[in-house]
Amino acid sequence: MNDGTVVLPWLVIRQDDNGNRYRVGRYATKAEAEKIAESLDERGQQQLYWVENLSQNGSAPTA
Numbered sequence: 092m093n094d095g096t097v098v099l100p101w102l103v104i105r106q107d108d109n110g111n112r113y114r115v116g117r118y119a120t121k122a123e124a125e126k127i128a129e130s131l132d133e134r135g136q137q138q139l140y141w142v143e144n145l146s147q148n149g150s151a152p153t154a
Contacts, residue, residue, distance in 0.1 A: 097119070098119065099117035099118055099119055100117075100119075100144055100145045101117065101118040101119070101120060101121050101123070101124035101142060101143070101144055101145075102114055102115075102116070102117055102118075102124065102142065102143045102144075102145065103115040103116050103118070103124050103127050103128045103131070103140060103141075103142055104140065104141055104142075104143055105131070105138050105139070105140050106138060106139045106140075107137070107138050108137050108138075115127070115128075115131065115140070121142060121144070124142040125142050128140040128141060128142050
């Protein structure tokens with residue numbers, strides 16, 4: 092991109108034991124986001140981690 096804008100369309104989402112969801116981070120590539128989600132998931136805690144892609148309008152899709 093020539094305008095200097097960084098595009099980070101991939102989200103890592105965490106869901107805790109109570110069903111609350113939190114955005115952990117935004118990443119440029121799906122592979123990068125999956126690597127982060129995998130490393131967090133390997134910690135063995137009760138949280139669930141997954142990767143989502145932002146929709147064209149800038150909001151995350153519903154799960």
